[in-house]
Amino acid sequence: MDGGGDLVSEAGAPSPRVPEQARDFYAASLGWLDKEAQPRVMVDSRLEILWQNDAGAKLLAARHELEAVKGILTTTKRVQQHMLAQFIGDARDDLTTLQIPRKDEQGFLLLRAVRLDSDIVGCVAVRTGTEYKPNFLDLDLAFNLTTSEHRVLIGLLDGRDADKLARLHGVSLDTTRTHIRNLYAKMGVNSRESMFARALPFRI
Numbered sequence: 001m002d003g004g005g006d007l008v009s010e011a012g013a014p015s016p017r018v019p020e021q022a023r024d025f026y027a028a029s030l031g032w033l034d035k036e037a038q039p040r041v042m043v044d045s046r047l048e049i050l051w052q053n054d055a056g057a058k059l060l061a062a063r064h065e066l067e068a069v070k071g072i073l074t075t076t077k078r079v080q081q082h083m084l085a086q087f088i089g090d091a092r093d094d095l096t097t098l099q100i101p102r103k104d105e106q107g108f109l110l111l112r113a114v115r116l117d118s119d120i121v122g123c124v125a126v127r128t129g130t131e132y133k134p135n136f137l138d139l140d141l142a143f144n145l146t147t148s149e150h151r152v153l154i155g156l157l158d159g160r161d162a163d164k165l166a167r168l169h170g171v172s173l174d175t176t177r178t179h180i181r182n183l184y185a186k187m188g189v190n191s192r193e194s195m196f197a198r199a200l201p202f203r204i
Contacts, residue, residue: 037135037204039125042116047073047088050120059125065100065109066125073123075100088113091121102129134158136202143186152179156192157199 030051033040039059042051049071052060060068066084067074073088075081080100087098091113098111107129116122136157140150148169155165166176189195 041073041123041125043073043088043121043123044119045089045121047085049073056125064103066111076103084111087111088121088123091115102127104129135204136199137204139199139202142202143183145183145186149179149182149186152176153183153195153199156180156183157196 034053036053037055039056040053041049041056041060043049049060049068060066060073063076065076067076073084075084084098084100087096090096093115095112095114098113100109100111102108107127110126110128112124112126113121134157136154139145139153140147145153151169152165155168160168162173162176162180166173169176183195184190187195187198189198
């Protein structure tokens with residue numbers, strides 16, 4: 001089924017699980033999820049794909065660790081299919097994670113699943129590895145950061161140290177250290193760990 005629509009029964013009518021008065025909100029919710037950058041897929045106990053957002057469709061179309069084969073969520077390495085089926089079958093009301101080694105051996109595809117009802121499981125995929133880059137929203141506005149301070153903060157959150165940031169931005173190490181001191185003051189912290197903890201809620 002294409003992203004962004006109602007779950008449908010085989011007859012094509014809206015699922016009876018959705019009350020009449022809630023259908024507009026339900027469709028809007030799926031439309032909202034469809035716009036998210038994180039790949040999301042809903043499957044049933046047979047791994048049939050019931051819904052996917054645009055990012056989920058792109059993930060499956062790339063055919064790295066997961067793909068859609070005749071509408072079924074499938075691992076690209078067939079020896080891992082049993083592991084995926086077991087994981088979906090065992091999904092609970094609280095979040096669980098399956099680690100699938102990436103095809104390029106540069107990390108994992110983390111498939112996080114939660115049971116939505118007796119026969120529907122929602123999955124969110126996160127790729128780890130060298131190209132993984134978390135996104136943070138509105139840190140500059142929340143802490144009244146200058147453009148340079150914000151750029152340094154994002155670099156620190158991305159794992160770079162002051163030396164690397166100074167070279168990357170073409171400024172002196174003293175200038176970069178001044179930005180870091182300003183970040184500590186504006187964010188009300190006294191260590192890098194505290195700064196990361198303060199920034200974490202802004203991650204999207």
